[in-house]
Structure formats: C-alpha cells, structure tokens
Amino acid sequence: MDTTYLEITHRSFSRTDLLELRGRLDAMHAPELRQRIEALFEQGRTRIVLDLAGLEYVSSPGLRVLIEARKRARDRRLPDLEAGDLRLARLPVRIREVFDLTGFTNLFQIHDDVVDAIGSF
Amino acid sequence: MRDVLTTTAELDALATIGAFVRVGLEHAGFDERGNWQVQLAVDEAATNIIQHAYPAASPGAIEVIWWFDDTTFGVELRDTGKPFDPAAVPRPRIDAPLEERDGGGLGLYLIDQLMDTVTFAREAPGVNIVRMVRRRPAQAPAVRQFALHGRLDARHSAAALAAVRTALDDGARAVLLDLSDVSFISSSGLRDLIVLLRRVRAVGGELRLCALQPLVAEVFALTGFVQLFPIHPTAADGLRAFGGPTRAS
Structure with a gap:
C-alpha cells in the first residue's frame, strides 16, 4: 500500500460516463477526482459510474468528494428530465469496510458489476 | 521499539507517513487489515494537521512517532500550528440520508472508530499532540x-x-x-x-x-x-x- 498516485481513466458511453479509479483517494488526490467529475457536469454529463476495483485507499476527503458529487449529479436535471446520479461499482473489501463504518453503504447505489451499474441508468 | 519521522506538513507527505507507520505496525505483528486500519487513522490525523494547523502558504513541520510495547501500539503526531479543539468538530450522523449529510467530521469519526484511545493535548510551548493507541494483536507464535x-x-x-x-x-x-x-x-x-x-x-x-x-x-x-x-x-x-x-x- 505504498501507492502514491491516483489514476483516473475515462470511458464515455451513449448515456453514461465511466471513471475507473486506481490508487489512493486521499486528501492529496481527492481534488483530482472532483475536477474530473466537475468537467463532466460542465459538459452536461451527469450519469456517472465510478469503477472502484483498483482503488487501494480512501480517506475522508475522498469520501466527501463522493457525497458532494452524488448530491450535485442528482440536483442537475437533464434535458430529458431524468435526474443524474453517481453510482459505484466493484468496491474492494477495505473500501467497503470504510463505507460500512461511515454509513456510506446506504448513501450510494453500489453494484458488483460495471456493466450492471452502467445498465442501471 | 520506536521510530520518529519529521516531515513538512504538506499533502504529498501523506503517503510517506503511511509507509513509515506501516513498518512499525508490521514489526508489532498487525495483519494486513489491522495495519490498514491504523494507517487510515494516522492519515486522517495527519490530513487534519496539514489542512488546518498551518497556513497553506507556509506549512510547518509535522513529527510522527510510533512505538509499541508488549500490549499496545501507539502513534503520536506533533505540530506547532494553530491549537485544535476536537470538541468543536460536529460528529457526523452516520444513519442520516444523503440530503442531510455533508461529509464533515468524518476524519475524527474514523479515528475514534479505528483506535482504542485518542487524546488531543496542547503542550507548552505551542505544541499540539494527538496520541492514538491501539491494542496489539495477540502474539500467538506460528x-x-x-x-x-x-x-x-x-x-x-x-x-x-x-x-x-x-x-x-x-x-x-x-x-x-x-x-x-x-x-x-x-x-x-x-x-x-x-x-x-x-x-x-x-x-x-x-x-x-x-x-x-x-x-x-x-x-x-x-x-x-x-x-x-x-x-x-x-x-x-x-x-x-x-x-x-x-x-x-
């Protein structure tokens, strides 16, 4: 767990955007994720799936970005009047533990599979 | 055993601090999960110091000390920045719905959950100390x-x-x-x-x-x-x- 980076890979689908996270989502790197999500919002893209399978570490600044992003996604109305959302897929066991400790498990729609998460929109 | 690391209170020191504490936890016999939990608590305490104790433009020093004896593992973080009052931080409502959550107070909450005892102290002259202790795992020899x-x-x-x-x-x-x-x-x-x-x-x-x-x-x-x-x-x-x-x- 000596990882020092956060790597974010973006894949765009017709109705949704997938961000694959690898590495550390800590105070150092949380702003990078916020900016990537912000950039999608600015393009009117508010149906977002985060694939967390490669995430090794999350601390509270990362958790805050997730809460804020989901709230903002749901606040934004698309032209077709469907609300946006931020949904999560493939939580590693340690990340799931932090979610359970902080009550985050109930705050997000969490999928075991990326395809399911994308198809849920 | 005991070790000390002194570093600048900047965000890119977080990974270094985590790796430093991990060495002590491995010596103390923590498994991967326990190690990870204590590292998270230390990371939260360090983040708090880096983001709030010093002005962003002129970060001071942060000293990290770990030690352990037969039964407990301890970590201490020291800084010379602004005093910190943990009582002033609202605790998050873990069971509240999304609309009522703002993500505040999660760091302190996690520290409380992951460590056995946590104390905040200010020692003259102007040194803030957060001391976190956790029981060592039972040492059953293989x-x-x-x-x-x-x-x-x-x-x-x-x-x-x-x-x-x-x-x-x-x-x-x-x-x-x-x-x-x-x-x-x-x-x-x-x-x-x-x-x-x-x-x-x-x-x-x-x-x-x-x-x-x-x-x-x-x-x-x-x-x-x-x-x-x-x-x-x-x-x-x-x-x-x-x-x-x-x-x-």
Whole structure:
C-alpha cells in the first residue's frame, strides 16, 4: 500500500460516463477526482459510474468528494428530465469496510458489476 | 521499539507517513487489515494537521512517532500550528440520508472508530499532540512442527535436524519435534538435540518435544534430559503449550 498516485481513466458511453479509479483517494488526490467529475457536469454529463476495483485507499476527503458529487449529479436535471446520479461499482473489501463504518453503504447505489451499474441508468 | 519521522506538513507527505507507520505496525505483528486500519487513522490525523494547523502558504513541520510495547501500539503526531479543539468538530450522523449529510467530521469519526484511545493535548510551548493507541494483536507464535524418523544416532541425527536449523535461520521461533517415529536415540543424538536447544534459546525461541516412544523416553529419564526439554505426550498437547511456561516438565 505504498501507492502514491491516483489514476483516473475515462470511458464515455451513449448515456453514461465511466471513471475507473486506481490508487489512493486521499486528501492529496481527492481534488483530482472532483475536477474530473466537475468537467463532466460542465459538459452536461451527469450519469456517472465510478469503477472502484483498483482503488487501494480512501480517506475522508475522498469520501466527501463522493457525497458532494452524488448530491450535485442528482440536483442537475437533464434535458430529458431524468435526474443524474453517481453510482459505484466493484468496491474492494477495505473500501467497503470504510463505507460500512461511515454509513456510506446506504448513501450510494453500489453494484458488483460495471456493466450492471452502467445498465442501471 | 520506536521510530520518529519529521516531515513538512504538506499533502504529498501523506503517503510517506503511511509507509513509515506501516513498518512499525508490521514489526508489532498487525495483519494486513489491522495495519490498514491504523494507517487510515494516522492519515486522517495527519490530513487534519496539514489542512488546518498551518497556513497553506507556509506549512510547518509535522513529527510522527510510533512505538509499541508488549500490549499496545501507539502513534503520536506533533505540530506547532494553530491549537485544535476536537470538541468543536460536529460528529457526523452516520444513519442520516444523503440530503442531510455533508461529509464533515468524518476524519475524527474514523479515528475514534479505528483506535482504542485518542487524546488531543496542547503542550507548552505551542505544541499540539494527538496520541492514538491501539491494542496489539495477540502474539500467538506460528509453530513449526517436525516429525523425525528412525534412529537418532551419530549417523543420522545431524541430517534429521538440518531442516529445523534451516527453519530457525528463516525466522521460525516455535519448534515442535514429533518423535513418535523415532525408535532409538544415541548419545550423539542427545548431543545434537542439546545443541539445537541452545540455538533455539539463543534466538528467543521455544523448542518442545512430543510423543516419545517408551525406550526413547527411558533414555531421556536416565540421562536427566527430561529436566532440559519440555516433553509432551502428544503433538496436540505440545502445540497447545507454546506461549506458556517453557520449563521442562
């Protein structure tokens, strides 16, 4: 767990955007994720799936970005009047533990599979 | 054991601090999960200092100290920035719905959840200290069990015990020798066992014997070796005895 980076890979689908996270989502790197999500919002893209399978570490600044992003996604109305959302897929066991400790498990729609998460929109 | 790291209170020090504490946790015997939990608590405390104690434009120093004794592992973070009052931080409502959550207070909440005791203190002159302590995991030694075969005499005993010596060199500290298949032991065999016993004790380990055949047991009794080695009737008895008294029965 000596990882020092956060790597974010973006894949765009017709109705949704997938961000694959690898590495550390800590105070150092949380702003990078916020900016990537912000950039999608600015393009009117508010149906977002985060694939967390490669995430090794999350601390509270990362958790805050997730809460804020989901709230903002749901606040934004698309032209077709469907609300946006931020949904999560493939939580590693340690990340799931932090979610359970902080009550985050109930705050997000969490999928075991990326395809399911994308198809849920 | 104890170690100290001093670094600048900047966000890119977080990974360094985590790696530093991890070394101590590994020495203290934490498994991957416990290690990760304590690292998260330390990371939250360090993040708090980096983001709030010093002005962003002129970060000061942060000192991280870990130590452990027989029962507890402790981490202390020291800074000389603004005082911090944990009571002023609202605790998050963990069961509230999304609309009512803002993600505040999660760092302190996680520290409380992950550590056994947490104290914040300000010591003159102007030093803030957060001290976090967690119980060490129970130290059950991993027992290496060896079954010896045939005759422990001048010809065979050194070879039979070679694997045990290799295990010691590789870090084994709890060794159980199963003699149930040993039919004979000569004075050479006894001598090799004594050499092995000294070697195990020299590295702070434990050597136990079990399941001696009647003739071998008689040799141990006649030579007084029963006074030197802890001897158990079965392997299960021997395994249970590790971590307890090491005197010969």
